[in-house]
Amino acid sequence: MFYNDDFPIQYIDPVYRPPSEARSLIIPVTNGCSWNKCSFCEMYTDEQKRFYVRKEHEILEEITKSGQVLQDVNRVFLGDGDAMVLSFRRLKTILLELNNAFPDLKRVSAYCLPGNIKNKTIKELEDLKNLGLSMLYVGFESGDDEVLKRINKGESSLxxxxxxxxxxxxxxxxxxxxxxxxxxxxxxxxxxxxxxxxxxxxxxxxxxxxxxxxxxxxxxxxxxxxxxxxxxxxxxxxxxxxxxxxxxxxxxxxxxxxxxxxxxxxxxxxxxxxxxxxxxxxxxxxxxxxxxxxxxxxx
Structure with a gap:
């Protein structure tokens, strides 16, 4: 676990993010990946990366404190493996707090499992987009159904x-x-x-x-x-x-x-x-x- 009294966010190592998010502030909203059964993936196989959803009040407190001490934050990445597993209500609450904490916020992004989009309507996704969720990283790995089955992706091309x-x-x-x-x-x-x-x-x-x-x-x-x-x-x-x-x-x-x-x-x-x-x-x-x-x- 990484924790520094001088830094307002608590991380559990290792922390992963896309290369293009190198300059983004990472806000962990879950630990690990909600699926974590893909046979090729080694990212969240360590015991300390076992999946759970972080407590909402902890996330909101860290966002508020970050806004008070971190300057010029305009991009945020929601970690860990799949923030979109959260409900629409919880994601909306987090995005509202991010906008309050960081007035110059231009982009919020996250990893996304296709299966976790099923429980969200297009209107809900539009609302999240309007609150700043402007990019999702989707690793579908293959478009071939036989390959997807053999790697235990839990998805089909459809x-x-x-x-x-x-x-x-x-x-x-x-x-x-x-x-x-x-x-x-x-x-x-x-x-x-x-x-x-x-x-x-x-x-x-x-x-x-x-x-x-x-x-x-x-x-x-x-x-x-x-x-x-x-x-x-x-x-x-x-x-x-x-x-x-x-x-x-x-x-x-x-x-x-x-x-x-x-x-x-x-x-x-x-x-x-x-x-x-x-x-x-x-x-x-x-x-x-x-x-x-x-x-x-x-x-």
Whole structure:
């Protein structure tokens, strides 16, 4: 646990937030993730990150104290794994207090599980948007139903689409994420094609990708996957990303693959930069293939 008498907010380590929220004040409204069953995710598996909803009066007190001692706060991220599990009433109360505490507040954002949008109407989401909740980060990981089932996501491509439609109709900006390599070798192509199809239907403002990585080992993931999982090598990961981007038909989505796990950092706006991104992937594939051939000759 992190607590400093001079700082008004109590955190339980580790604290996670999207890279783009590096300059945001993080206000924890829950601890951990309300689902926390995805087999690939290691973020909230430690005992101290066991899920619970923080007491409302504690959250409001910390917001009030923060407003008194912190200057120039204009962006807030609601932690931990999924603030949207809270009821509309509680989220509204928190947002009202944030606006009172920080008169220069311009943006409030949060991680979001699609399943936790089901209990909120479009009108309620619109009201939250008007109170400052302007961006939601949705990691749906894959648009392929078989992959989603094998990773125990608790979602389908339909449930993800329905949640994203409500978010869009409410005028809230969305940032979505897919995971390169999530289906392994056997399901690589369907993972790429069906993920692109779902993203095309959603037309998010932001799209990012990262590579399947296991800092704590792959045992848990392999056990849940239900069959032999063969990970993709570097060339196969690039090929999968090529297939994914090739299938995308986006009007104006900012795309990034600049997470530390990515072999090839990519940045652009889709669709105007689609051909450039594909060319960069093709070049990287050729360079990796050439180096592999040289290494084989040296053996």
């Amino acid at each position: 449930s993800i689409f329905e949640a994203m439609e409500k978010i869009k109709q409410a005028g809230i900006t969305s940032s979505v994420m897919i995971i390169n390599g999530l289906g392994g070798v056997d399901m690589s192509e369907q993972h790429a094609v069906n993920s692109a199809a779902l993203v095309n239907k959603i037309q998010p403002e932001y799209l990012s990708s990262l590579v399947l990585t296991f800092h704590k080992g792959p045992q848990r993931f392999r056990k849940e996957f239900g069959t032999v999982f063969q990970p993709l090598n570097s060339v196969q990961l690039l090929h999968e990303m090529h297939s994914f981007i090739k299938e995308l038909n986006l009007r104006k989505t900012i795309y990034r693959s600049d997470h530390v796990s990515n072999l090839l950092p990519l940045k652009g706006t889709l669709g105007k930069d689609k051909n450039r991104l594909l060319s960069e992937i093709e070049l990287a594939e050729k360079q990796l293939g050439y180096r592999s051939l040289i290494n084989l000759k040296q053996i």
